[in-house]
Amino acid sequence: MLKINNATKSFAGIVAVDNCSFAIKQGTISALIGPNGAGKTTLFNCISRIYPIDSGQIFYKNHRLDLMPAHKIARLGIGRSFQITRTLDQLSVTENLALHTAGGIGSHLFHPGITTENRLKACEVMEFLGISTLADVDMGTLSFGQKKLLDLGTVLMADPDLILLDEPAAGINLRLLEDIINKLVTLKNQGKTILLIEHNMDLVMGISDEVIVMSAGIIIAQGKPSEIQKNAKVLEAYLGSKA
Ligand SMILES: Nc1ncnc2c1ncn2[C@@H]1O[C@H](COP(=O)(O)OP(=O)(O)OP(=O)(O)O)[C@@H](O)[C@H]1O
Ligand SMILES: [Mg+2]
Incomplete structure (x- = not known):
């Protein structure tokens, strides 16, 4: 449903999104995770066309999002929240x-x-x-x-059919977190597709069908939560040294 092909976005010398490729399927919940400054929000900004990408392509169904103005993207059925x-x-x-x-x-x-x-x-x-x-x-x-x-x-x-959420659970208490998790699962059951950026690993691992891991602008892993949890590259990115 959403397909990102070799997307790159730089800011004055910083390559925030570095040749990223991944795809997400309709009716699933996917989480985009990674350490602070990994480029997650920038990637969202590229998908919703707040920033143009320097190179690569972004497809939604059969539309090229990277060639489209932001207001048209909202009309295609893509909604997003802000960090x-x-x-x-x-x-x-x-x-x-x-x-x-x-x-x-x-x-x-x-x-x-x-x-x-x-x-x-x-x-x-x-x-x-x-x-x-x-x-x-x-x-x-x-x-x-x-x-x-x-x-x-x-x-x-x-x-929206595709919902992009930038840290929907940041700074909220446990009861509200459970509320939000339930709502996201209900939306998925209604056929919505969700891509969320999140640092709360209980939420990520509990509800995601797929987890995409970004570090220093690069997608270093994609897989099911159980696979990501034991991925050596992912542990290394989070711990900052070889695990
Ligand atoms: N408008 C901008 N101008 C210059 N640099 C930027 C801009 N937006 C992001 N960056 C840089 O791009 C890199 C990635 O930032 P981004 O906000 O995408 O990270 P993030 O993964 O969302 O981090 P966090 O988890 O802290 O929200 C950082 O080095 C950041 O300073
Ligand atoms: Mg961010």
Whole structure:
């Protein structure tokens, strides 16, 4: 469903994504893991076309994403969250969700009219996440963990087939982590495809069909969680010396 062929992206001398290739299948959960600075977020930014790649190709179904503007990518059914939560704190939870349609929050700032359709979709998403009681609460009063859950909600507003999540569980407590894991598994069972960047190994190893490991811009391993856990190259990348 998503296929990355020899993608490379450099920033002034730093090769953040170095000749990366991998593919993920429809209806699966895949995790992209690796030490800090490995290039994971940059790779997401290349897939969602925030950055153009220097060389290589990125395919989604039969589309070339690397040749497409970012707003068209969202319309193809690809949704993503960001490592740093982005919200409009003075607006309600419903309004924050309703403003996140396929075009992204920025494109709606100058057209603040929220349609009934958007509100209904926001209600559906809140119900799915089990947070309907927060509908009229100001975003600014939510806890960090609730905002992380809303991050997933904003992605779901556009009903994407492919969901890219950048550290959905970073800094949240155990109960909310279980909530998020359950939601991700439900989405997979609904036929969605999920690619997530995550440092929480319990989450990664518990729900992923495939794990892709990146270190210093290079994909060093891809396989099932059980294979990745005993892969010598992976252990070496995490421990920083030969294991
Ligand atoms: N816009 C940019 N300009 C210059 N360098 C960048 C830019 N974005 C990322 N980099 C560099 O690319 C490398 C990879 O960064 P990236 O954020 O992709 O890592 P990451 O794997 O997501 O790390 P983390 O787990 O800490 O989020 C780093 O060396 C980073 O400093
Ligand atoms: Mg990152």
